Amino acid sequence: MAKSKSKKKNKDIQETSAFHNVLVFFRYNSFGKFLLFLTLFVLLILFNIIISGNDLEVFSLITGIELVITIIVSWTIFLLRRNSNIEDNEDNLG
Structure with a gap:
């Protein structure tokens, strides 16, 4: 009984979600950092356009x-x- 609980706990710890994999990609990959920077830049410019009212x-x-x-x-x-x-x-x- 104790072994099955420990195996289940280890399995839960080792599994990662797709969202976690995407975050790791953006954090550790230079291309991911570039994409993140570009996305934030575009969102900021769009936000400025909306606020400025043309x-x-x-x-x-x-x-x-x-x-x-x-x-x-x-x-x-x-x-x-x-x-x-x-x-x-x-x-x-x-």
Whole structure:
């Protein structure tokens, strides 16, 4: 009885869903990352078009603000990762 429960538990742990496989594809594959980036970019542009209501000035303003925010967040993440790598290297040396 105990063996059948453990086999069933191991089987449940080893099975993965199709959704999980898709997430792994997007996370670890460079082509998947590109597709994810492209999809998010297109959705963001479509969202901007819907909000702007066919007004080019409002669309440009919203897109420009989003671009500036993206640049600031990207640089912040880059600098935080760089500083954490430098601290890790210093800890390993001394």
